[in-house]
C-alpha cells in the first residue's frame with residue numbers, strides 16, 4: 059500500500075527548490091503532501107518567483123499552511139512519516155519548546171508523541187547556528203527520537219552550516235534526508 063509522506067518546509071532558501079525532493083520521494087513510491095510554514099507559504103504564493111501552483115500539481119494535494127477550522131474536513135491523508143526540510147532555526151527552537159502555533163509545528167510536535175518516523179534536515183548559517191538555543195534544541199529533538207541531519211559528527215552526512223550569505227541551495231543534501239526515511 060502507498061505510504062504518505064508529509065514534506066514540511068520552512069522559510070529558508072531550499073524551500074525554493076521543493077520540486078526536487080517531491081520528484082525523488084514520488085519515484086521512491088511515496089504519496090507526498092506538502093505543508094509550508096506561513097513564511098514559506100508567502101515565498102511560494104506571493105514572491106513573483108514562487109511556484110505554488112506547480113507544487114500543488116506535482117503532489118496532487120492542496121498545499122496546506124494553516125490550521126483548518128473545527129468544522130472543516132481533513133483534506134490530506136494521514137501521514138506515515140514526516141520530513142521537515144528545510145528546517146529553520148526558528149521552527150527548530152519552537153518545535154523543541156513544544157510550541158504549536160502553526161500547522162507545521164502542530165504536526166511535528168504531535169508527531170513525536172504519535173511515534174511517527176521524523177527526519178529533519180536543517181538549513182541555517184553558522185551565525186544562526188551559534189545561538190546556544192540551537193544546540194540545546196537539536197539535542198532535545200534527538201533525545202525525542204527525531205533524526206536531525208546536522209553534519210556535526212553525530213549523524214552521517216547531513217547539512218553543514220555555511221558562513222552568512224555564502225549558502226548554496228543547490229548543494230542542500232536532499233538525498234541524505236530521503237535516504238533516512240523508512241523504506
Ligand SMILES: Cc1cc2nc3c(=O)[nH]c(=O)nc-3n(C[C@H](O)[C@H](O)[C@H](O)COP(=O)(O)O)c2cc1C
Pocket residue numbers: 067068069070071095096097098145146147148149150181182183186
Ligand atoms: C532570504 C531569506 C533567507 C533566510 N534563510 C534562512 C535560513 O537559511 N535559515 C534560517 O533558519 N532562517 C532563514 N531565514 C529567516 C527565516 O525565514 C525566519 O526566521 C522566519 O521567521 C522563519 O519562519 P518559519 O520557521 O516559520 O518558516 C531567512 C530569511 C530570508 C528573508
